[in-house]
Amino acid sequence: MSLNIDQIRGLFPVLHQEVHGKPLIYFDNAATTQKPQSVLDALSNYYGRDNSNIHRGAHALADRATQYYEETREAVREFVGAKEAAEIIFTKGTTESINLVAQTFGRKFIGKDDEIVISTMEHHSNIVPWQMLCEEKGAVLKIIPINEAGEIHFGEFEKLLSPKTKLVSIVHASNALGTINPVRKVIDAAHAVGARVLLDGAQSTAHLEINVQELDCDFLAFSAHKLYGPTGLGVLYGKREILEAMPPFLGGGEMIKEVTFEKTTYNEIPFKFEAGTPNIADVIAFKSALDFIKQYGKPAIKAHEDALLAHANETMKPIKGFIPVGTAEEKVSVLSFNINGMHPFDVGQMLDAKGIAVRTGHHCTQPLMKRFGIEGTVRASFAVYNTKSEIDKMAEGLAQIARFKNK
Amino acid sequence: MSSIKDIQEEIVSEFEILGDDKESTVFYIMELGGSLGKFPENERKEENIIKGCQSKVWLIADDVDGKVHYQADSNTDITKGLISLLIRVLNNRSPEEILNAELNFINRIGMGSIIGSQRSNGLSAMIKQMKLYAFAFQTKQNA
Numbered sequence: 001m002s003l004n005i006d007q008i009r010g011l012f013p014v015l016h017q018e019v020h021g022k023p024l025i026y027f028d029n030a031a032t033t034q035k036p037q038s039v040l041d042a043l044s045n046y047y048g049r050d051n052s053n054i055h056r057g058a059h060a061l062a063d064r065a066t067q068y069y070e071e072t073r074e075a076v077r078e079f080v081g082a083k084e085a086a087e088i089i090f091t092k093g094t095t096e097s098i099n100l101v102a103q104t105f106g107r108k109f110i111g112k113d114d115e116i117v118i119s120t121m122e123h124h125s126n127i128v129p130w131q132m133l134c135e136e137k138g139a140v141l142k143i144i145p146i147n148e149a150g151e152i153h154f155g156e157f158e159k160l161l162s163p164k165t166k167l168v169s170i171v172h173a174s175n176a177l178g179t180i181n182p183v184r185k186v187i188d189a190a191h192a193v194g195a196r197v198l199l200d201g202a203q204s205t206a207h208l209e210i211n212v213q214e215l216d217c218d219f220l221a222f223s224a225h226k227l228y229g230p231t232g233l234g235v236l237y238g239k240r241e242i243l244e245a246m247p248p249f250l251g252g253g254e255m256i257k258e259v260t261f262e263k264t265t266y267n268e269i270p271f272k273f274e275a276g277t278p279n280i281a282d283v284i285a286f287k288s289a290l291d292f293i294k295q296y297g298k299p300a301i302k303a304h305e306d307a308l309l310a311h312a313n314e315t316m317k318p319i320k321g322f323i324p325v326g327t328a329e330e331k332v333s334v335l336s337f338n339i340n341g342m343h344p345f346d347v348g349q350m351l352d353a354k355g356i357a358v359r360t361g362h363h364c365t366q367p368l369m370k371r372f373g374i375e376g377t378v379r380a381s382f383a384v385y386n387t388k389s390e391i392d393k394m395a396e397g398l399a400q401i402a403r404f405k406n407k
Numbered sequence: 408m409s410s411i412k413d414i415q416e417e418i419v420s421e422f423e424i425l426g427d428d429k430e431s432t433v434f435y436i437m438e439l440g441g442s443l444g445k446f447p448e449n450e451r452k453e454e455n456i457i458k459g460c461q462s463k464v465w466l467i468a469d470d471v472d473g474k475v476h477y478q479a480d481s482n483t484d485i486t487k488g489l490i491s492l493l494i495r496v497l498n499n500r501s502p503e504e505i506l507n508a509e510l511n512f513i514n515r516i517g518m519g520s521i522i523g524s525q526r527s528n529g530l531s532a533m534i535k536q537m538k539l540y541a542f543a544f545q546t547k548q549n550a
Contacts, residue, residue: 020429343483345462346437349522353430375482404437404484 003296003304009385011036011292022355025390030175030203030334030381031359032225036292039229042285050284053277055254069280072287073270079290080220080237081211087243089273090283093234094202095125097221098169100236100273101198102129104246105219106167109196112138114166117195119144119152119181120371121174124364126200130169144170146371150177150326158189165195172204176363176377177326178309178334180204187217196242202226206383207305207332209298212237228383229289230282236273243269250275301384305333308382308391315395321406322398325377333382336363339398341405344376347398351378354397411504414496415512422516432521433485440487443494446480459532461525462486466533468540473548474499475541479533485522489530497537502545506538 009015014034017024026034046068052061054069070085077085091097106129110116116130120143134141142165144157161168168190173180187197201210201222212220219242224233238246248255248266252275257265266272293301312335316322321340339347348360361376362369369376380394409417425432450467457464462483469476477498479490496512497505513519519527 021427343462345483346485349485349526350430350433350437352523353433404434 003300003384005304005385005387008296009387011038012385013037013040015385019355019357020353025356025386025393027380027382027386027390027394028357028359029206029383029386030226030379032231033206033228033383034385035228035230035289038288038292039285042288043230043281046281046284051281054280055271065280065284068284068287069278072283072290075287075290076235076237079210079293080205080235081213082237083213084240086269087237087240089236089238089243089270090278091221091234091236091273092232092279093223093225094200094221095234097219097234097236098125098198098200099129100249101169101219101221101238102133104249104273105196105242106130106133107137108245108247110137110139110166113164114139115142115160115162115164116140117142117144117157117160117165117168117170117190119157119170120146121150121152121177121179121365121368122169122171123175123200123202124366126169126171127367139166140164143367146368149328150174150179151328152181152186154182154185157186161189161193161195163193165190165193167196167198169198169200171200171202172210173201173207173332173334174326174365174368175203175334176365176368176379177328177336178203178331178381179326179328180208180330180332182330183217184215187215191216203332203334206293207298207302218242224282224286224289227286227289228292229286233279233282233286240269243273248272248275252276254278296384304384305382305386308386308388309333309335311388312380312382312391312395315391316398319395319399319402321402325372325374335380335382336377337379338374338377339402339405342401344378347378347401350401351394351397354393356394356397408499411496411500411508415510415515418492418495418512419515429521436488436492436521437484438488439491440481440484443480443487443491444478446478450478451480457529457532457536459528459535461529464490464529464533466490466536466540468537468544470544470547471499474501475505475544477537477540485526486529489518489522489526490533493530493533493537497541502541502548505541506545510534 012034050064052065054066073085073088076088142160144152146152190197196218198219199217201220205222206227220237222235225231255267255272255275257267323338325336344360351358359379455465464481466479477494481487
């Protein structure tokens with residue numbers, strides 16, 4: 001199915017504005033996507049009609065809010081293909097989801113001299129929590145190397161695996177390069193040595209069809225705001241038997257079964273991991289974002305984004321001084337690059353002056369930038385509402401900017 | 408030599424010609440960066456980097472016959488342009504003049520909205536460091 005992009009753009013109020021006197025071209029989707037009107041309406045409706053605390057209220061509003069909240073959990077279950085909704089935990093975002101696993105699963109099941117494997121292209125949020133854990137437990141962090149195109153060396157990865165490997169935590173799609181990792185093979189290889197696998201799905205869930213049961217990953221972490229949903233909300237999927245074996249993360253209300261001063265017993269999953277009043281409004285609105293994606297279908301969205309990326313590669317290539325960074329065979333719609341002789345900040349600022357929003361810098365992947373021997377990149381990342389004509393405008397602008405140092 | 412006030416007036420009128428067109432303004436600032444003199448390679452070291460700037464900025468200063476002589480560099484062209492403006496206003500003046508200088512041209516040309524909040528913080532850090540040098544030389548001269 002080919003999408004009607006004009007009609008889709010009509011659903012996103014934020015896109016229809018001028019920046020510095022130029023029509024906004026929003027290419028910072030890997031940082032956060034814009035929100036359709038349905039998500040904005042859901043937020044407003046919740047506060048305007050249903051606002052109440054969920055799960056133990058003895059009144060109609062609380063019942064309604066609880067119902068909507070749990071409907072989102074079911075929608076997320078379906079979205080990732082989990083066996084049951086209880087395996088879906090709401091968090092603040094991908095970062096908190098990963099930290100939750102590090103602080104609970106990690107603290108209980110990873111000990112001295114055990115090994116955790118990550119890749120060179122991880123976001124800091126999939127590096128630092130493991131470094132903290134390794135420091136505390138005396139465990140060892142192992143790094144999968146990558147090639148010049150920005151793809152992991154699978155053979156080297158296999159060499160890192162051993163009975164000491166307790167966890168492989170790997171990004172599904174790289175935020176800085178767009179590389180899609182061969183996670184199916186990674187998971188199988190890790191399981192063969194008895195290791196668990198966490199997938200960082202922050203950049204993949206908006207683009208790729210994901211079925212956690214087929215993939216057989218043990219954990220999947222992602223954020224709502226990169227999926228056309230609200231900020232401050234994330235998801236942690238975990239297999240029931242693992243979540244049940246894990247100790248709680250935060251202590252407080254909601255996560256308990258019974259509290260006495262002598263001993264507290266904990267609630268069932270997922271509530272064991274959702275202490276305190278959760279982010280009710282954003283959870284409820286997130287369902288509208290998932291409905292938006294479902295309405296068009298990820299295959300159609302991905303096909304559109306792939307066409308945008310191919311068009312971008314083609315139109316930017318002739319620009320004198322254009323240096324692509326990350327040229328993997330399999331990519332999500334991320335175009336990372338540098339302009340010869342220019343700092344990414346300057347290129348970003350000049351694009352901004354043309355109304356084009358991109359991200360510049362190290363993209364929270366400093367070890368990856370070091371691997372490529374660069375300080376950072378300019379990153380344009382495309383979403384379902386972007387168009388080829390926007391890319392043409394960027395190519396035109398970039399050609400002019402590049403001439404500054406590439407005459 | 409024109410006064411600090413006069414040079415600021417000059418800069419403001421130059422930017423006024425560019426008007427509200429952000430694109431031309433950013434290009435202009437980048438071109439100004441090219442006017443920065445060559446920075447001595449042996450001074451390109453950690454201790455000369457100004458803290459608080461997102462991009463790298465190296466700044467050194469010498470006391471030349473009682474006047475402060477600044478040299479600076481950056482890894483980004485826009486930042487180089489910003490430093491070149493500061494140097495144009497403050498270079499080769501007495502520590503007193505520099506310490507008393509009220510740098511109003513930055514707000515008057517609306518630099519905050521041109522370069523964004525991150526770089527505005529960096530610009531403040533540069534000014535602070537330039538004044539610190541002036542203060543150090545003043546203390547030495549009065550000793």
